[in-house]
Amino acid sequence: MGTEPSSADAPILILTENTFEALDINDYLMxxxxxxxxxxxxxxxxxxxxxxxxxxxxxxxxxxxxxxxxARNWVLAARDKGWRIILVNGKTTDPDVKGLPMLTRPFATAHLDAVMEQIGD
Structure with missing residues (x-):
C-alpha cells in the first residue's frame, strides 16, 4: 500500500521554476x-x-x-513514497523515472487531458 492520499482534498503540487508553466497547469486543473x-x-x-x-x-x-x-533526489524520494508524479520535462532516458507519465513541452490542453487520463484522474 502506497502513501498516496485517498481524499480528493489532498493537495496537488506544481513544482516548476517556470511561473507561466505553473499558471497554465493551475488554470487547467481549476x-x-x-x-x-x-x-x-x-x-x-x-x-x-x-x-x-x-x-x-x-x-x-x-x-x-x-x-x-x-531535483532528481526529490523526485526519486516522492516516487519511493508511492506518489503519483507527472514529469513535465519531456522525454528522459533515466531508468529510475522512465516509467513515470511524462508531459512534453510545449503542451496544450489535449496533452494535459491525455496525461491525466493516463494516470486515471
Missing amino acids: RRGLDNIVSETKIERCDTFLDDSTPPPRLVFFAFSLGVPA
Whole structure:
C-alpha cells in the first residue's frame, strides 16, 4: 500500500521554476474542478513536501531538471513514497523515472487531458 492520499482534498503540487508553466497547469486543473493546488518555483523549498508529518499530495507535476541532483533526489524520494508524479520535462532516458507519465513541452490542453487520463484522474 502506497502513501498516496485517498481524499480528493489532498493537495496537488506544481513544482516548476517556470511561473507561466505553473499558471497554465493551475488554470487547467481549476477548469477541471480541482483545487487545493500548491506551486513552488524553488527546488530548495520542496523538501517540506516530503516531510512525513504533512499530508501526501493527490498528484505532483514535477518540472525541475533531473540533471540537478537535488531535483532528481526529490523526485526519486516522492516516487519511493508511492506518489503519483507527472514529469513535465519531456522525454528522459533515466531508468529510475522512465516509467513515470511524462508531459512534453510545449503542451496544450489535449496533452494535459491525455496525461491525466493516463494516470486515471
